[in-house]
Amino acid sequence: MAVAARLTPEQRRGLGRLPWPLPSAADAVPLGMLSTPDRLLLLTVALAFEDDLYPVLAVDGRGVEEVRASGASPYLVIHAGRVRFADPRMETRVHATASAAEVAHTHARLAAVAVRRRDRVAAAWHRARGGAARDRLSAAALTAGARAAAAEGRTERVLLLAAEAAKHAAGDIGEEARVLAGCAALACGHAADAEEWLGSLVCGAAEHRRGRALGPFLVARTFRYGAVPAVDPQRLAPLRTADGDSWARSAALLAILCAERGDRRAGRRWLADVRDGASRVGGDGVLRDAVESLCGLLAGEVVTGDVPGAGGLLGAVSGALFAACGGDIDEGLRLLQTADLPGVGERDPMIPGFEHSPLGRAYRIVTEVLLLVWRGDIGRARLLLRRAAVELPVAIPFAGLGVVLARRLDLAVLGAFSPIARALTAVLPPAADMDVLVDRAVEAFLNGSFEAAAGAIGLWRDRGEPQARFAVPGVEEVVLVPEAGRASPAVRPPETEFADALRHAVAASGDGAWRTEQETLREAARRLRSPFARGRVETLLGVRSGLHGDPIEARSHLAQAEILFEAAGASAWGRAVRRRLQRLETDPHVTGGAHLPVCRSAWAQRLTSRELEVAMLAVEGTGNRAIAERLSVSIRTVEVHLGRVFAKLHVRNRVELTVLAHRTEQYL
Known part of the structure; x- marks a missing residue:
């Protein structure tokens, strides 16, 4: 937290590149216990351009075995000609304890070693980093190195070299360095840095560099805002x-x-x-x-x-989405996994050289997670996204789809949002449209509060039921009265569309049609390949069976749903079904409509407010005359309202209405 407090808001949100070295924390461990040669050895490792062991040993003057026997050895990992810190935080501590003179002197010695090895880029890097004045010659070498790295698709290297060159150069070289740094920053997800580097070129640069900078500049503003x-x-x-x-x-x-x-x-x-x-x-x-x-x-x-067809990332992502939306999710996943192999695939026609950049990998990962969700691999999808979120800008692709998936997957597995999902939500730009109401409905439903879930979904429906561009798991289970002509996500596979239609058919099945439709719906559910999608349908079949007075069938469907959710890795959905099964084992012994909040929330979707009041009073056992007096209406009006209630809820009398009320409270 101490380090994060010293970062800019853009850096904390991932829109700006982290400073190097990181600001030191107040509790940094002192290195006074080390000898001066050992401390300077650690400083050399921290400042080295790459993790090559040879330059470090050349500057230090000791051999490998001597270094391994030194006091610095516990802080280092030396293997196969490479050297790095055992704890990355030590690099910040080493910088914090070094003087400016020691840093400059170490850079000068590393530059001399690079010159002897004819490594122009490393020599320019150390001269630029260690010098107090602007070094235009080093800037030219760094810019050339950045161009070469761009041709090889090494995005992070491009950003490292070009960003340093931009600090030292002016004129044509300075403009070229800013173009390279801005495009590389954009490919790493650092939209604020990209906007800053490219923005200065949009108006005042040479025309050909303006053309190269303008498009990425507009993309950077899109990602940022x-x-x-x-x-x-x-x-x-x-x-x-x-x-x-x-x-x-x-x-x-x-x-x-x-x-x-x-x-x-x-x-x-x-x-x-x-x-x-x-x-x-x-x-x-x-x-x-x-x-x-x-x-x-x-x-x-x-x-x-x-x-x-197209090569590279564009071909992999679009090919995977087309395959999945055509019904072959496995083929879509294969295309994504093949495209990620080094040296495989054609050059991307849209972002040549940036196919394996952090932003490119984030697009591929988010697409893969989406396809895994569509296939029903909830646990695997969440694990993949959590790992990627640590190092990739997964909040950027598809207008924040990665954040939506992180939140819904956390709810499906945990029943609550993890710190990673909350952090990803915090980095979304102001214009991003998050469906918070649906998230709240899912969270409430999975934690056993049907009335809170129904309330959130009601507010969502009042807003016109805004739909995400991609189909992601919602909570249609609380929508007991599906509306005809409801909008659907634009991008979804056939099975997701079929499962959605099946859930609506189950929810819309009335008492008269249930006996004949039940077997057809059960057979249709067996056609679903996704364990998660089928588990949700089985849950609805269990609830409906219970509401229609068939507790044995209800238990059977709910038991199957629990198994399916566990197979999908959707633990929170499994726990929610398990709670329903446990409620069925004990009679709630609820008396009186005032103690039926779930029933009231469910019936509110079918009845008018006046019909609902009459129905709940009737469930309490209140007679028609007493209802009329309490509501200040005529007895005839009460009878009319009750007749409409009976028709809408598919019951014939007060007894059946009361039974349905208690079943609703028990099963939903």
Whole structure:
């Protein structure tokens, strides 16, 4: 916490690169117990450009065995010609105890070793880091090294070198360094840094660098603030044909970002620029066709025929989504896993060189997690996302889909939000639209509060039932009266659509039709391959069976649901079903409508407020005359209300109404 307090808000949110070295904590362990040579050895390891052991030994003057016998040895791991700190926090402590003169002197000695080894980049790095003045010669070497690293797809190396070069250079080299640093920062998810480096180039740089900086600058602002800037692409596009290829790639990414956020009007403008750029540079249309198809999928359009192929990350992510939405989730997962193998796959037509960048890997991981959720592997999906969240910007892809998944997966497994999910929520930009009401409904439902869940879902329905772009687990179990024509997520596989329709059919089945529809619904549930999706349907079948007076069938369905949830890794859903089963073992012995809050919440979805009051009073045993006096209406009005209640709840008299009330309290 002491270190975090010294970071900027952008750095704490992951929008800015962490400083190197990190600010020291107040409780830093002193190194006075070490001898001066051992302390300087640790400083050399901390300042070294790479983890190569040779430069460290050359500066220190001792051999490997002597270093291993020294007082610094417990703090180091030396293996296979590499050296690193056993505890990464020691690097910060070493910096905190070193003087500026010691740091400068160590950098100078490391630079001399790099010169002898003819390592121009390492020599320039140490001269730039150790010098007090701007070093334009080192900046030129660092910029050249950053360009070479970009060609190799080493995004973090590009950012390291270009960011240092930008501090020392001016003119053309300075502009080139800022372009490289800004694009690399963007690929690492550091949108604030990218915006700062690229923003200075948008107005004052040479035209060809402006063309390279403008698109990434707009992407950086989108990531930082949550909305694609409202600009006219035609007025911004470079006029030179030589810049058309770079601009077309940026326009393609911005078109996808618009599609992720449901902004179809702006997306069409950016797609038009992609087409225009492809025609001006004489491309083969691979990028154009792939982006148009992906944007169509994100918009919910039905894509027929062969899906246009593309290499790299764009091809893997779009291919996986198309395969899953076509019914083959396993094929989608295979495409993602194959694309992540080093040296496998074609160069990406949209982000060449950045296929394996942190942002690119985050897109791949979030897509894989989504497909695992659709397949019903809840526990595995959560574990994968938690591991990735530690080192990748998983809150950025698909307009915050990673955050939505982190929250829903935590609820499915824990029944509450973990610190990681809360931290990811905190980094979302202001314009991000989080479905907090559905999250609250899921949390309340899984923790046994049907009335609180129904209340949250009621507020969500009052807002027009806003839907996420991708199908993620909600809590349709508390929606007892499904509405016809309800909007659905744009991107979902056929099985998710089938399971959703099946849950609605179970919820809408009345008492008269239940006896004939029950077996058909049970058989349809067996067709679901996802254990999580089937578990939710089995839960609803169990609840409905109980409400219709068949406790044996209810226990059977709920027992199956518990097994299925455990197989999916959805422990919180399993616990919720187990609580229902335990309630069935004991008669609640509830008397009086005033003590039936779950029943009141459930019936409120079917009855008007006046009908609900009449029904609850009737369940308490209050006669029609007494109800009329309490509500200040006529006896005839009470009889009319009761008749409507009986019809809506599929009961014939007060006795059946009272039985249904207690069953509802027991099963929901």
